[in-house]
Amino acid sequence: MSKRVLVASTIGAVAKSLGNLCENHGGHVTYFEQGKSLLKQLIDGKHEVLMVELNFIEGEHRDLITRIRAKKQLQDLFVVVYAPAEMSKQEQARANGVNAVLTAPFTDYKIVSLFKRAFALPKQCLFISSCSHEEFSAALTTMGYDFKQILSAKEALEDNSPQVPDFIVVDYNLSDMKGIEFVERAKECNRLQKVPILMAYNGREAGEIEEILKAGITDVILSPFASAQNIKRIQDKFPLPPRGRRLRALVVDDSPTIRDLIASMFKELDYQVETAENGFEGYKAVQRIKPDIITSDYDMPVLNGWEFCTEVRDHEDYKDIPIIMITTRATEMDLKKGEILGVSAYLAKPFAKDTLKAAVDTAISNARNKKEQETIAKFVAADTLNAVSSMVDEQQDAGKGESKQITVLFSDICAFSSKCERFSARKIINLLNTYFDLMVEVLTQNNAIIDKFIGDAIVARFDSGDPASDALDAVRGAWGMCRELERFNLDSFEEVQSRIGINSGEVILGNLGCQKHRLEYAMIGDNVNIGQRLESSAPKQGVMISESTYELVKDHVLVGERQEIEVKGKDEKVAAYVLEGLV
Template sequence: MNRNPTKSPRANILVVDDTPNNLRLLSTLLTEQGYEVGKALNGQLAIKSAQAAPPDLILLDIKMPQMNGYEVCQQLKSHDQTKQIPIIFISAIDEVLDKVKAFQIGGVDYITKPFQREEVLARVENHLNIQALNNALRQEQKKSENLLLNTLPKTIVEELKQHQRAIPKEYDEASFLFSDIVEFAANSSSMPPTEVVDLLNQVFSAFDQLAQHHGVEKIRTIGDAYFVAGGVPLVRPDHAAAIAEMALDMQQAIAQFRWPNGQPLALRIGINTGGPVVAAVLGTKKFAYDVWGDTVNIASRMETQGAPGKIHVTTATYEQLQDKYQLQKRGVITVKSKGEMTTYWLVGRRW
């Protein structure tokens, strides 16, 4: 029977058998078909070999001293590095219960000795093709997951994977930051649209790196506005400090960018702390993660009623930051829909 080895180019197969003659026979058969073949005379060597250089497929004998084939399979299936390797059992044992056990512990096929050359090659080729398709599917799933991670928090992606939906969650307290680029419309109106997009991409990419560094979550961007949460979706007691660090570093980062006229970009930042707030995923075709609550609205007001180059915070945020950060009292201001509020400027760190 003529087989075309190019269907599985340079596939690496590990043959495990404690009988040298069987090992040599299978090795020669597979090598003649263009496969790269590794050999192991016992279970311990097989596990070490598979972990050091995972093969594309394993042909595994059952009756071996010290560690039988079932135990080898269970060991390999218990480790992330080797659990996806297809294992074909090849044994003189022809009992139904033994075959059932082989499949129950993770084997993909079972060949009975004495084996036929054509049967071994056909089954090997078939499972290598299946494995190639599974690998391609896993790659596509990984791409899809990475796309989701660009839109949603990691914990939410995991919840969607497990339950196909994310349950809205209430948080007792968190901190929120809104920022926008000062005079963005006026300064960008004379720029080509592609340059405006490129500038925003550079700025927001820098902010994204800061968010990852400080363990806070970017919720969304709207135009030149950037919205970040601390303590959502991952609860952390130091959410106010994390957002403060984010704000201070954002002010440093934005100073590295210039308008075409050479003037540096500047941010207006507002922060508020409180709760409760509710976070949830909206949509079924295009997902969006967002947070709602009066605390969020006030954080937005702090930004719009702030000042260029400054970080405007509420009394609630001030109370959590005052021991470790330098803050200056702004005084009483009238906040839309809230009335009079005492607010502060976050200036820097005390250390």
């Protein structure tokens, strides 16, 4: 990471001292050149942080912050005003809109803390334990946390390094003191007193759990520390920022006082903040920055909160952004309207800052969970999610399989390897994803379950419980894929031809894999293999169906002459037909 910092000052000696501190912690520092355009220097130098002296933003530069925030190229710029130890209310007002205020004396600790915020550096977990917990370390490191373990509580309490951990996980049993004693002593340590602490307890003794709770420690993780439940809990409590940027918040309110109050709270949480005075300006801001969370007043001119939220929810790109409605309206009817619209939370004015922070944390967490579920759904077949739900509800044994009468479809691109040799990886990926989007759309319109993608191949199954309907859906889907591919080739930089094989019969469906690692809801059996072999025997840009499929759909299709196909692993040939049309 480059850590490019621009320092703008009226006093060169102070700027140089601050710049040296930044360089000591990896910053690449440039100084503002008097007489030149500051905004141009920021943009041309691709600076990520501006440290500007308080006295600099007066006179000709009094509207500097406003001009910076209006520049699209600088929307991610982290602006720090550095100032004397004491600031008047008037001076504080001049610093409105910045990400942070750095007051004298300037120390290593303050610079490290600022850099962590400015460059969205990984949150550090300090793990205090005299035992090795490699799985726990690996899990948090893989998630993106900066994991550090030390063996004794005394070492943590005596550490004077400028980097303070974002949270601490302390073992209940330490070699030099109890974890509870460490928590009490950390509260008296200037460096650690504000750092959240979780207790890691490797036991199940009710008396010791009560001792932990009586000490005022409510955040406890039980062994195994690397369990999915514990890791998820840590992730929810200490969320990592999106890689390469800070979270963005949009505050929409026609009251400057409320707007500034909420904006300041978000800045304390290291959000990049944009504000708008009505729903119309708010929607333009949504289009410009695509925020991670929105707070909106209800009663506003031009476009009120309800109308603003409606516009956001009706747009495909913005519909999942969490919205917190802040209003004097909090009747049961308002709450029901908000629920229908998808408002994440209602806050009635006046409200405490802690209440707003809790609502923001909950809304962000819920939005993340929803996105995780939607993302998971993209990687697994639709009925796999049903199987998972049944396993969670203990209605289905993870190791149990079942025989079902279904239709399977295999599709593969002809001569795909040669295309990979002729085109760049980017072009191949774009070609494949466009092809998959079109083919899957046709298949799902015909009630297919997309089983998996294997390289350039699509494996689908039709499993409604009605064998005749399944076979007909598969044939119609395959015919539609061929027609859609013809249209695709009219505009594609490379012509794509495919082969499709379809077979109907009994297969085994179940969870295959390692119980301790990962399971895959998959189909196996002779009829699956036949479907795959028919695909390899199909003509280019054609479909081959088995005799068993033909018997189920023969009143609805046109086919060629009956053929007998040799199938690897079978002594007898398999009867099949080339699909020539639909009736």
